[in-house]
Amino acid sequence: MTLQRFARSALPVTPWKNGGGTTQEVVCFPPGAGLDDFDWRVSIATIAMGGPFSVFTGVDRTIMLLEGDGVRLQSTGFDHALDTPHQPFAFDGEAAVDCSLLGGLSTDFNLMVRRARGQATLRVVSELATLDRSSHGLLMTLEGQWRVGGGTLKEGQGVWWAGEPQTWTVKPASRGARLAVVQWRPDDAAPALDDLHI
Numbered sequence: 001m002t003l004q005r006f007a008r009s010a011l012p013v014t015p016w017k018n019g020g021g022t023t024q025e026v027v028c029f030p031p032g033a034g035l036d037d038f039d040w041r042v043s044i045a046t047i048a049m050g051g052p053f054s055v056f057t058g059v060d061r062t063i064m065l066l067e068g069d070g071v072r073l074q075s076t077g078f079d080h081a082l083d084t085p086h087q088p089f090a091f092d093g094e095a096a097v098d099c100s101l102l103g104g105l106s107t108d109f110n111l112m113v114r115r116a117r118g119q120a121t122l123r124v125v126s127e128l129a130t131l132d133r134s135s136h137g138l139l140m141t142l143e144g145q146w147r148v149g150g151g152t153l154k155e156g157q158g159v160w161w162a163g164e165p166q167t168w169t170v171k172p173a174s175r176g177a178r179l180a181v182v183q184w185r186p187d188d189a190a191p192a193l194d195d196l197h198i
Contacts, residue, residue: 002031002163008044008140008156020049027138027160029184040120040184041112042138042160047071050100059093062111062122064180066142069103082108086124086142086178109140111182120184125170126177133167134183136160144177146170153179 004027011024026042033039035056044066053073063073063082070083075095082089083102091097093112113120124142131137139148140158148159148170158180170179 003159003161005159006157008158011044018049018051020051021045021047026140026158027162029136029162038112039114039117039186040136040182041110042182043110043112045108045110047099047101047106047108050098053097053099055096056093056112058114058116060090060113060115060120061093062088062090062120064088064109064122064124066107066109068106069101071106071108072100072102074098074100082106086180088122088124109180113184116187118184118186120182122180122182125179125181126172128171129169131168131170131181132183133165134185135165136162136184136186137166138180138182139168139170140180142178142180144172144174146177146179147173148179 006026008024011026013022013024015022024044026044028038028041030039064087065082065085070081073080073082075097077095078091080089081102111120111122138158138160139153141153141155143155145155146153149168152173
């Protein structure tokens with residue numbers, strides 16, 4: 001089993017080829033997978049300039065504003081203002097999406113899942129919870145501090161796991177605390193950017 005702690009401040013920063021922003025990859029599974037063959041991937045992107053999102057055929061995407069003024073996402077099937085922090089928005093990775101800034105820089109949390117290999121959810125919790133058992137996933141503190149697995153996660157800190165089912169009890173350790181929860185289940189366990197590389 002892989003169980004890995006991380007701090008957002010220590011994640012490597014990769015500039016986009018078009019100069020429009022940067023990406024911090026949190027986890028890409030399986031280990032060594034690239035953008036064409038991952039099962040699930042979590043990253044944090046800072047968008048400095050508008051433009052088209054990269055197209056990922058067969059991938060389900062969820063994006064969530066962390067900081068900044070946000071962005072407007074436009075496609076044939078939707079026109080969405082991602083301007084409220086910690087509210088996930090899901091869309092198909094094959095959609096042609098144009099992104100425009102609503103103000104200054106926007107920093108976003110991004111989940112991508114290859115739908116043929118499994119299913120994933122992204123949600124934000126703000127109170128004591130016992131999470132459903134899942135074999136892969138990620139927890140990251142968005143605000144405040146959290147008691148997780150006998151330890152404490154401060155803001156910007158997190159843990160991800162892969163390869164063995166885990167059941168977590170998470171408890172806020174400060175007022176107004178919020179925690180991002182990603183859970184991925186492989187297909188056999190699931191219940192019945194040259195553009196903007198986010």
